[in-house]
Every structure is written in C-alpha cells, then in structure tokens.
Amino acid sequence: ETGVTQSPTHLIKTRGQQVTLRCSSQSGHNTVSWYQQALGQGPQFIFQYYREEENGRGNFPPRFSGLQFPNYSSELNVNALELDDSALYLCASSLHGQSYEQYFGPGTRLTVT
Amino acid sequence: GQNIDQPTEMTATEGAIVQINCTYQTSGFNGLFWYQQHAGEAPTFLSYNVLDGLEEKGRFSSFLSRSKGYSYLLLKELQMKDSASYLCAVRARGAGSYQLTFGKGTKLSVIP
Numbered sequence: 001e002t003g004v005t006q007s008p009t010h011l012i013k014t015r016g017q018q019v020t021l022r023c024s025s026q027s028g029h030n031t032v033s034w035y036q037q038a039l040g041q042g043p044q045f046i047f048q049y050y051r052e053e054e055n056g057r058g059n060f061p062p063r064f065s066g067l068q069f070p071n072y073s074s075e076l077n078v079n080a081l082e083l084d085d086s087a088l089y090l091c092a093s094s095l096h097g098q099s100y101e102q103y104f105g106p107g108t109r110l111t112v113t
Numbered sequence: 114g115q116n117i118d119q120p121t122e123m124t125a126t127e128g129a130i131v132q133i134n135c136t137y138q139t140s141g142f143n144g145l146f147w148y149q150q151h152a153g154e155a156p157t158f159l160s161y162n163v164l165d166g167l168e169e170k171g172r173f174s175s176f177l178s179r180s181k182g183y184s185y186l187l188l189k190e191l192q193m194k195d196s197a198s199y200l201c202a203v204r205a206r207g208a209g210s211y212q213l214t215f216g217k218g219t220k221l222s223v224i225p
Contacts, residue, residue: 004155033212042117042200042215043156056212090155100144102213104155 004093004105012111013081021076021108023091031055032074033102034066035090043090049074050096078110086112115139117216119201124222125191133186133219135201146213147175147186148200156200159186188221196223 005024013019025032031050035043045058049068063079072093078085088109094102116138125131137145144163148156160168162177162184174187188195198218205214 035215040217042202042217043213045212045214048212058212100146100158100161102158104157106155 004091004103006089006091006105006108008108009106010109010111012113015081015083015112017081018077018079019081019110021078021089021091021110023074023076023093023105025072025074025091025093026103029093029095029103030072031094031096032068032072033092033094034074034076035092035104036060036085037088037090037107038084039087046076081112083112086110115203115205115214117201117203117214119199119216119219121217122220122222124224125188127191127193127223127225129191130187130189131191131221133188133199133201133221135184135186135216137182137184137201137203137216139182139203139205139214141205142179142203144204145175145177145184146202146204147173147184148202148215150198150200150218152197159199191223193223193225196221 007022033048034046037043046060048056052068065077067075088107090107091105092102119135147159150156160175167176172189177184198220200218202213202215
C-alpha cells in the first residue's frame with residue numbers, strides 16, 4: 001500500500017509568482033484535502049476535492065485553487081504569492097464515507113521571499 | 114466559527130503520565146481528533162472521539178465531554194520518542210467530511 005506523497009519537498013518563490021504543488025493520494029483513497037501550516041501553528045483547512053470537484057473550502061482567497069485528476073491525485077495552485085504564504089502545505093487523503101481515516105503526506109515547505 | 118485552545122508547551126519525565134487538555138467552541142460538533150506531529154513531519158492520527166467518554170488505544174487514551182467542550186489526551190509510560198507536538202482538531206457538523214479545524218498544538222518535551 002502506497003502512502004500519500006507530495007512534491008516538491010521544498011520550494012522557494014518570489015512574491016508575485018505562481019506555484020503548483022502536487023499530491024498523490026494513498027492507494028484506494030478518492031478524497032484529497034489541502035492544509036496550510038504556518039510555523040508554530042496548527043494546520044488550516046484550505047479545501048477538499050472529491051470526484052474532481054471542490055467539496056468544501058476554508059477561509060482562503062480565490063488565488064488558492066486546486067484540481068483533482070481521475071486517478072485522484074491533486075494539485076494546489078497559488079497565484080500572486082505573498083510573503084505570508086510561506087508555510088508547510090499538507091495534503092491528506094481519505095476514502096469518502098469513512099468517518100475519520102485521513103492520512104497526511106510529508107508536506108511541501110514553501111518559502112516566499 | 115470555531116475556537117480551539119490547548120497549552121502551548123508541556124514537559125514531562127520519561128516513564129511518567131501526561132495529560133494534554135483541549136477546549137473547544139463550535140457551532141456544531143461532529144467529532145474530535147488528536148494527531149501527533151514530530152518536527153518537520155506530517156501529522157499522524159492518534160484518536161477520534163464523537164461520543165462522550167474514554168477511548169483507549171495502548172499507551173494513548175482520549176476523553177471527550179461534549180457538554181463541556183473539553184477533551185484530553187493521556188499518554189502513559191512516556192518514552193523519549195513521544196516528544197512531539199500534539200494537535201487537537203474538531204470537525205463541525207455540516208462541514209465537509211474531512212474539514213478539520215486544528216488548535217495550535219501542544220509541544221511536549223519528554224526528559225530523562
């Protein structure tokens with residue numbers, strides 16, 4: 001059984017640029033959630049994807065967008081990067097209908113300068 | 114909205130017992146989760162409570178009181194590898210199935 005993987009591991013971008021982060025869900029999981037974790041804080045929910053559609057969104061602006069593909073992998077896109085976007089971005093996968101089983105990937109550390 | 118409060122840091126001795134508290138306020142409640150997160154790593158699932166009472170899993174136990182908006186995570190026979198951040202998270206009723214609101218985490222340091 002393959003766990004949740006994310007790429008890249010680390011990324012450095014300049015303010016105003018755009019970034020795409022990728023996530024491959026655990027085998028058999030069809031739902032992907034994205035979280036942003038600033039240093040010293042708990043993860044904050046960005047959005048969730050199920051059946052290739054956004055299925056819930058947290059308090060993040062529209063410049064945070066995502067995609068889910070037929071193989072359940074997902075992308076998180078952030079446009080017009082700001083310094084405050086510097087954080088660990090976590091992807092979590094789960095099987096729709098399961099009450100609590102959600103598995104996190106190792107995360108992508110994004111630094112915006 | 115939701116608000117989750119847990120202590121920022123705790124220190125405990127190897128072999129001892131430690132209790133990490135979490136209080137929450139939510140407009141509707143549909144489950145409380147505890148995760149462990151080692152520095153630089155992803156959170157890993159520890160426990161899930163949706164009904165009042167104690168859930169025990171090996172050295173880890175989690176308690177929930179919905180009427181008090183209160184939970185605790187109990188770690189027994191502490192080991193050095195238990196040094197990590199412990200995250201309390203709440204799922205609100207009506208929210209997406211996996212839309213969790215996390216607290217800031219409690220950094221636990223286990224000392225010899």
